[in-house]
Amino acid sequence: MDLVHSALQGDRLALARLLTQVENETDEGRAALIRLFPQTGRAHWIGVTGAPGTGKSSLVNQLTLHYRREGRQVAVLAVDPSSPFSGGAILGDRVRMRDLAGDPGVFIRSMASRGSLGGLAQATAAMAQVFDAVGYDILLIETVGAGQGEVDIARLAHTTLVVEAPGLGDDIQAIKAGILEIADILVLNKADRPGVESTERALHSMLSLAHPTRRVVRHHGRWETVNEAALPTSEQMWIPPIQRTVATEGKGIVELIGHIAAHAEHLRRSGEWAARERARLRSEVEALLQKALMARFRAAVPQAKFEAVLQRVHERSLSPWEAVQLLVDGRWG
DSSP, X not given: OOHHHHHHTTOHHHHHHHHHHHHTTXXXXXXXXXXXXXXXXXXXXXXXXXXXXXXXXXXXXXXXXXXXXXXXXXXXXXXXXXXXXXXXXXXXXXXXXXXXXTOTTEEEEEEEOTTOXXXXXTTHHHHHHXXXXXXXXXXXXXXXXXXXXXXXXXXXXXXXXXXXXXXXXXXXXXXXXXXXXXXXXXXXXXXTSTTHHHHHHHHHHHHHHHSOSEEEEEETTEEEEEEGGGSOGGGOOOOXXXXXXXXXXXXXXXXXXXXXXXXXXXXXXXXXXXXXXXXXXXXXXXXXXXXXXXXXXXXXXXXXXXXXXXXXXXXTXXXXXXXXXXXXXXXXX
């Protein structure tokens, strides 16, 4: 069966099998990606990240329900922690998405992080491209929720939602996570809890420090300070809005959807949409190139010689930097 053709025709079983091939990096999966790539570039990729316990899955559930009411086709790609026994996805958060079960316009796929840092598995971008190619116009990518290391999502998604919640030490956590560098939209979920005002004040305070009236912009490779009012509308900086939500009750979701749409419009108007696409594809090509070169290198170096060089490093007669130079130069004999 031609999985690519069937998936493009809307066959959900074929799509599921195709995603498995891509995630497992089989020859069939790689061939499918080559065929599908010209069809990509149309979906809005939305990343949802944040510390564990902030309600990311419940938020994704509500966003999906709203987009479906608008008639949009939605794919949810949820990156879960790997099971220490099977290596598969734990799938614990999927119970919060039961409202989406049976909807033919929604496809939920969980994948294991398989030890990848940054909250995303290496195959995430490839699987996202499959959803993009087969016609899903909204793609929600939910990360593991490791807390402080989830910066990869900002390089992958067009719009990144960073989810915070009161009572989780957010003042310090946000700073350590580099939240202002990652977030396009700050979501203050569980806003019915005590402490929401202090958490929001802390976030506003950090935003005011990062985005004062006079903005720092990069110009010809140098950082310069300019007045925001002096910038053309298309070049004005996007300031991450803070949106309160109570995802379990659907509160604040309509407003959040509005912020997401406004950010997409800003990206297209400013030209940053194309810039982000180019940066993402560049990162993907470099990662694949690194992997291919490493595979070619290991195939060219006899295993016994490689182990001999490692033994010299272990004996401290050779430094790791010298070992790499020897191996690259082919002087391992």
